[in-house]
Each structure stands twice: as C-alpha cells, then as structure tokens.
Amino acid sequence: MENISIQGTSKTPNVNFDVSSGILEISGRSIPENSYQFYEPLLSWLDKYASQPQGTTELTFKLDYFNTSSSMYILGILKKLEKLYLAGHKAEVKWYYDIDDEDMLQTGEDLKQIVKLPIDMVELDAEEDED
Template sequence: MEDLYFEATNKTPKVSFCASDGKLAIIGRSIPENSYKFYEPILQWLDEYMDNPAKETELTFKLDYFNTSSSMYILGILKKLEFLYEKGHPVQVKWYYDIEDEDMMQTGEDLKQIVKLPIEILEIDQKEV
C-alpha cells in the first residue's frame, strides 16, 4: 500500500500517512474551498489501510484552525479509526492545541466524548516553536 502525502497550502493542512508504521498526521490549517475534494482521498486511503493496518496506528492532529466542513471530515476520520480500534487494533490519537487556543482544546475534549478512542489532548506553546 502506498503512503499518502499532501504538502500544506495556505488553505489545506499537510497530510502525512505512512502505511508501514501506522504514523498518520494532519498538520496546519484546514479551510479548503472544496472539503470533499480534499478529504475524500484521505477517507479512501483509510478504507484501504483498515484492510491491512500497521501493528499500531497513531494519528496526530496539529491544527491551528479548521472550518465547519472540515470538522465533519475530521470526525469521519476518527470514526474510521474507531472502527479499527473496536476490532482490537491499537489506535492512539494525539490532539495538539496551542496553549492560548481554548476552542481547539475544547474541540479535542468534545471529540473524546463522541468517539470511543484513546485521545490524548496535548498543549503546545507556539511562541516556543
């Protein structure tokens, strides 16, 4: 299975999904003009990945902002990983948020309540990055 990689733009996040080691990352800003066009290849990749996942899967989110249409796809990604987790595969989600961004922290907490996945909420200080 091929890895999935999209370079970040000013409207879309960097996507780095490695099939062999199960390290998945979505980093940046997600305000695509067409969320379906951007996220559908990611969901399709996950469908294929779920047929033969790595020993462990770790998804990292480091989003500084995302729009409402992106949020539906983020939840869709988590739902796919929830299915994998419920089948007994180890899955870990790391949700990073800027120390000053309470909304992003709360979004991570809300997602923890919606999906049955281990989600770690981690703060980062952008001033130190």
C-alpha cells in the same frame, strides 16, 4: 498501498499518512474550497489501510484552524480509526492545541466524548519551537 503525502497550502493542511509505520499526521490550516475533494481520498485510504493495519496506528492532529466542513471530515477520520480500534487494533490519537487556543482544546475534548478511541490532548506552548 501507497503513502499519502500532501504539502499544505494557506487553505489546506499538510498530510502524511505512512502505511509502513502506521503514523498518520494532519497539520496546519484546513479551510479548503472543496472539503469533499480534499478529504475523500484520505477516507478511502483509511478504508484500505484498515484491511491490513500496522500493530499500532497513531494519528496526530496539529491544526491551527479548521472550518465547519473540515470538522465533519475530521470526525469521519476519527470514526474510521474508531472502527479499527473497536476491532481490536491498537490505535491512538494525539490532539495538539496551542496553550492560548481554548476553542481547539474544547473541540478535542468534544471529540473525545463522541468517539470511543484514546485521544491524548497535548498542549503546545506558543513559546516553544515545534519540530
């Protein structure tokens, strides 16, 4: 099974799914022209990964903005991780949001209510440099 590494654009996020470490990250903006075309390979990858996951799977979302069609796929990704978690595997999500972005905070809180999965809300201070 191969890793997924996608360099983000002004419309699509950076994606790094590392099979050997179990560390998955989606960051940037998600407003792709065709959400299905962008996200479907990620969902398929997660299906394959779930058959032989690492001891711990950590999914990080560091999104500045995403559109409605992306939100459906973000929920789909979380649902796949939830399946893994409910099957007894260790899985956690880190949902980063800017200190001034109440919408992103609220979205993360809403997702926490929908999926049975530990989601850690991580506040980013706009003054701090990321990575």
